[in-house]
Amino acid sequence: MSRFVHAVHMRWSDMDAYRHVNNSAYLAYLEQARVAMFFHRHEGFSAGTVIARHEIDYLRPVVYHPEPLRLELWIENVRGARFTVRYEVFDRDVLVARAATLCVPFDFTIDRPRRLTAEERGILAGYADDDDRAAIGAHS
Incomplete structure (x- = not known):
C-alpha cells in the first residue's frame, strides 16, 4: 500500500477548555491533508469532489505543541x-x-454526482492497497 504522508501544524486556538485539541479541529486537519494529496499534487481532481461522510475515532487526547501532527492517508x-x-493521525x-471520508466526484455545472474519470482512477490506484488497486483497474 502506498500511503500519502502530510504534516499538519496545530493552532493554539485548536485547544478547548479541557486543554486538548478539540475534536472539531480534526476535520480541518483531515481536509488539509486531503487537499494536499489530491489538489496540490494532481490537476486531475480539479473537476470537483464533494464530501458525503466523515467518521473519526479519537484514540488519545492531543495537547498543543509546535511540532506538526503526521497524517497518513x-x-x-x-x-x-x-x-x-482513510487516515491515521500521529502525534509524536x-x-x-x-x-x-467518503468522497463523491461531482459535476458542479449540472449539480449532480459524476463517474470517476480514468485519470482520477489512476491517481487513486497510486494510493490504494493491492486488492483495491486491482479493483480500481477492473473498473477503468
Missing part, C-alpha cells in the same frame, strides 16, 4: 462514483486518531 472502496479516504509517533 490511503484510498479504499473505489466505486464508479465514490471512494473512501503515537496513533491518536483514525478517520475515513
